[in-house]
Amino acid sequence: MRHIISILVENEAGVLSRVVGLFAARGFNIESLTAAPAESGETSRITLVTEGDEPIIEQILKQLNKLIPTVQVTNLSDGPHVGRELMLIKVTTERGQHEHNPRDEVLNIAKIFRAQIVDATPAALIMEVTGDNDKLNACLAMLEPFGVAEMVRTGQVALSRGTRK
Amino acid sequence: MQLTGAEIVVQCLLEQNVRTVFGYPGGAALYIYDELYRAEKRLTHILSRHEQGAVHAADGYARVTGEVGVAIVTSGPGATNTVTGLATAYMDSIPIVCISAQVPVGLIGNDAFQEVDTVGITRSCTKHNYLVRDVRDLARVIREAFYIAKTGRPGPVLVDIPKDVTNTLCEYTPSNASVTIRSYRPTIKGHIRQVRRAVEMMQVARRPLLYTGGGVILANAWKGLQQLSKSLNLPVTHTLMGLGAVPSTDKRFIGMLGMHGTYEANMAVSHCDLLVAIGARFDDRVTGKIAAFAPQAKIIHMDVDPTSISKNVRVDLPIVGDVRAILEQINALIQEENIPSKQVDILEWWEQIGEWRKKECLRFTQGEQIIEPQTVIETLCRLTNGQAIVATDVGQHQMWTAQFYKFQRARHWLTSGGLGTMGYGLPAAIGAQVAKPDQQVILVTGDGSIQMNIQELGTCLQYQLPLKIVILNNGFLGMVRQWQEFFYEGRYAQTDIAVSPDFVKLAEAYGALGLRTERPDEVEAILRQGLAHPGTVVMDFRVRRESNVYPMVPAGKALNEMILGEIL
Numbered sequence: 200m201r202h203i204i205s206i207l208v209e210n211e212a213g214v215l216s217r218v219v220g221l222f223a224a225r226g227f228n229i230e231s232l233t234a235a236p237a238e239s240g241e242t243s244r245i246t247l248v249t250e251g252d253e254p255i256i257e258q259i260l261k262q263l264n265k266l267i268p269t270v271q272v273t274n275l276s277d278g279p280h281v282g283r284e285l286m287l288i289k290v291t292t293e294r295g296q297h298e299h300n301p302r303d304e305v306l307n308i309a310k311i312f313r314a315q316i317v318d319a320t321p322a323a324l325i326m327e328v329t330g331d332n333d334k335l336n337a338c339l340a341m342l343e344p345f346g347v348a349e350m351v352r353t354g355q356v357a358l359s360r361g362t363r364k
Numbered sequence: 365m366q367l368t369g370a371e372i373v374v375q376c377l378l379e380q381n382v383r384t385v386f387g388y389p390g391g392a393a394l395y396i397y398d399e400l401y402r403a404e405k406r407l408t409h410i411l412s413r414h415e416q417g418a419v420h421a422a423d424g425y426a427r428v429t430g431e432v433g434v435a436i437v438t439s440g441p442g443a444t445n446t447v448t449g450l451a452t453a454y455m456d457s458i459p460i461v462c463i464s465a466q467v468p469v470g471l472i473g474n475d476a477f478q479e480v481d482t483v484g485i486t487r488s489c490t491k492h493n494y495l496v497r498d499v500r501d502l503a504r505v506i507r508e509a510f511y512i513a514k515t516g517r518p519g520p521v522l523v524d525i526p527k528d529v530t531n532t533l534c535e536y537t538p539s540n541a542s543v544t545i546r547s548y549r550p551t552i553k554g555h556i557r558q559v560r561r562a563v564e565m566m567q568v569a570r571r572p573l574l575y576t577g578g579g580v581i582l583a584n585a586w587k588g589l590q591q592l593s594k595s596l597n598l599p600v601t602h603t604l605m606g607l608g609a610v611p612s613t614d615k616r617f618i619g620m621l622g623m624h625g626t627y628e629a630n631m632a633v634s635h636c637d638l639l640v641a642i643g644a645r646f647d648d649r650v651t652g653k654i655a656a657f658a659p660q661a662k663i664i665h666m667d668v669d670p671t672s673i674s675k676n677v678r679v680d681l682p683i684v685g686d687v688r689a690i691l692e693q694i695n696a697l698i699q700e701e702n703i704p705s706k707q708v709d710i711l712e713w714w715e716q717i718g719e720w721r722k723k724e725c726l727r728f729t730q731g732e733q734i735i736e737p738q739t740v741i742e743t744l745c746r747l748t749n750g751q752a753i754v755a756t757d758v759g760q761h762q763m764w765t766a767q768f769y770k771f772q773r774a775r776h777w778l779t780s781g782g783l784g785t786m787g788y789g790l791p792a793a794i795g796a797q798v799a800k801p802d803q804q805v806i807l808v809t810g811d812g813s814i815q816m817n818i819q820e821l822g823t824c825l826q827y828q829l830p831l832k833i834v835i836l837n838n839g840f841l842g843m844v845r846q847w848q849e850f851f852y853e854g855r856y857a858q859t860d861i862a863v864s865p866d867f868v869k870l871a872e873a874y875g876a877l878g879l880r881t882e883r884p885d886e887v888e889a890i891l892r893q894g895l896a897h898p899g900t901v902v903m904d905f906r907v908r909r910e911s912n913v914y915p916m917v918p919a920g921k922a923l924n925e926m927i928l929g930e931i932l
């Protein structure tokens with residue numbers, strides 16, 4: 200099962216390599232990882248998506264906690280949470296391959312997924328989509344027939360719902 | 365007061381009550397060494413012959429004293445030479461602070477002369493490490509390093525200090541205040557509900573067994589363990605790292621468990637209905653085939669490190685905390701509630717253990733022609749009453765020492781268990797002898813291992829250490845040869861090392877006493893002569909070339925599938 204793990208760490212040199220090094224050394228897998236300064240500048244929040252059965256996830260959580268600069272580790276998948284990911288997609292929109300004007304269709308799809316167009320040239324559009332994993336996958340699947348020239352995703356960030364930390 | 369970084373290093377060491385450091389100088393460490401020179405009266409520096417030796421010596425010092433061992437090395441090759449020592453200490457949870465010098469801050473990342481990414485290289489073999497880029501952080505970092513090294517699950521911490529930082533002035537305020545790190549707060553006391561539950565489980569068990577490890581030694585908790593075993597009449601088995609916690613002659617001690625454990629210990633694990641793991645980490649050398657490990661038992665696990673718990677074996681009752689504190693809680697509860705000693709209810713269990721003991725799984729016969737290696741250890745134990753501090757290297761000699769030296773006390777046993785580092789023994793014994801100048805310190809080693817850090821004989825002589833070195837010389841890399849005999853149809857690929865230096869002459873070349881025998885009837889006389897000599901002694905015992913360590917649980921087999929010796 201996939202787990203979204205949120206790690207609050209002291210914002211000090213080398214802390215990210217401690218986290219990543221731990222996963223590499225112990226053979227845990229990382230599906231995605233994002234890191235940025237947290238509420239106060241003193242800490243950073245790393246959001247990491249990983250997969251594993253229960254004993255593995257238990258080890259991952261314990262091993263993360265064991266790192267000296269780790270302030271808090273939360274398995275967001277344990278409770279209700281909101282997860283978001285941002286994707287930038289460059290779609291080719293040249294006439295010729297399609298019967299209709301592909302640009303209109305792409306713009307339509309963008310509307311359905313509430314994507315923003317952030318760049319446009321005669322040959323291509325870049326759109327920005329945010330949402331959970333499934334939404335991004337669905338959007339990507341819709342756009343693929345038009346020709347996705349390039350695509351980049353941030354990996355998930357997430358927070359638990361309510362006041363739980 | 366304004367001090368240079370190098371002065372701060374020395375002041376902080378003194379603050380931590382460090383009186384002895386082990387090390388090896390070099391360019392980037394010159395300011396630090398200049399300060400050590402000035403502080404000579406207050407801080408003794410022991411010069412090893414290799415940085416690996418310095419770290420192992422700090423490790424040996426830590427194991428016998430329970431204090432943090434300190435090593436100081438230069439940048440680049442000095443730092444890379446510490447890696448094996450750090451990894452050895454890391455695997456066995458030994459508290460060390462290693463100070464490595466680094467190239468000046470401005471040159472870091474430039475492939476400067478003798479630059480390596482020390483913090484990067486040592487990240488996975490230290491509990492924590494630091495690069496101090498600003499002298500204003502130096503005192504705090506060193507204090508944190510000591511705190512992290514010795515609290516919770518102990519381990520080595522490395523502090524990398526660029527040369528210019530050691531030569532920069534900074535305000536220094538002495539401090540003995542306890543350190544707090546908000547992201548690091550080890551648990552000490554056990555959860556009282558869990559503790560209560562543990563006592564209940566021990567009360568009802570019919571076939572209980574205490575399985576204890578290095579954690580009991582590290583926590584200085586052997587008194588509490590002895591009390592528990594005695595008050596409830598519980599049998600005890602130790603891991604390799606736990607030896608000495610209960611005197612080996614105690615009637616409730618049933619020997620070491622695991623790959624080369626005793627028949628009775630391994631059978632007891634395989635049949636117990638309650639296994640109480642105390643400061644032990646279910647290593648694969650101990651469990652054998654996991655699925656068949658303690659199949660009938662409920663398992664209680666007390667450990668300060670949550671990652672040790674349910675890592676290899678599913679545990680029924682975890683108790684996180686310092687085992688000294690937990691054992692005190694348990695013993696107090698047993699007293700308060702007048703919990704009676706287990707006698708009738710586990711009578712059958714003790715009888716069963718007695719039956720297994722009758723197998724005498726460590727039995728061997730000493731003939732007249734060739735020295736059996738076990739004879740040397742057995743005699744050594746008798747001559748020293750099991751009271752010596754004993755270090756080993758890695759191999760068959762290590763296992764025979766674990767089996768035949770009947771340890772009477774904790775912190776008298778130094779061996780590399782987790783990493784299994786050949787070359788550990790001599791420098792570790794040096795560290796122990798430096799820490800305990802008046803105690804008998806003995807190294808038991810093999811003809812292979814001793815050659816991995818033999819240069820440290822120079823250190824022994826420089827500091828006139830009365831260390832006694834016993835080489836069980838079989839002309840083989842014996843432990844590997846044993847595996848080749850058992851599992852590779854006797855193809856001895858690169859394990860014949862019959863060509864070794866003349867160890868007697870080598871000892872003499874260094875200025876030590878060298879002794880040798882190949883005769884069984886001379887073993888005792890040579891040992892007596894060597895032990896009585898006031899200086900460093902190397903004793904070369906030519907033993908049977910192809911002896912095997914028994915019992916042996918082949919890797920991946922269940923503990924009750926032991927190979928017993930030829931004569932059993």
Ligand SMILES: Cc1cc2nc3c(=O)[nH]c(=O)nc-3n(C[C@H](O)[C@H](O)[C@H](O)COP(=O)(O)OP(=O)(O)OC[C@H]3O[C@@H](n4cnc5c(N)ncnc54)[C@H](O)[C@@H]3O)c2cc1C
Pocket residue numbers: 455456457516517518576577578579580582583602603604605606620621622623624625642643644645646647649650666667668669672685686687688758759762763780781782783784785843
């Ligand atoms: C050739 C060879 C053969 C070997 N054969 C055997 C064998 O037959 N049998 C055997 O037992 N070993 C054997 N070993 C050693 C083995 O590899 C392991 O090193 C050993 O079993 C680990 O011992 P341990 O479980 O006591 O753990 P240690 O490595 O000593 O770990 C200590 C545990 O205690 C915990 N701890 C530390 N401090 C505290 C505290 N204050 N409070 C609470 N908990 C604490 C730690 O978190 C850790 O979990 C062999 C090694 C070699 C090289």
Ligand SMILES: Cc1ncc(C[n+]2csc(CCOP(=O)(O)OP(=O)(O)O)c2C)c(N)n1
Pocket residue numbers: 757758759760761762784785786787809810811812813814836838840841842843844
């Ligand atoms: C640094 C290192 N290299 C290799 C090994 C693998 N190894 C384990 S035991 C052993 C043989 C040790 O031989 P010796 O020191 O002569 O001891 P004996 O087994 O003969 O008693 C070897 C090579 C090791 N443990 N450490």
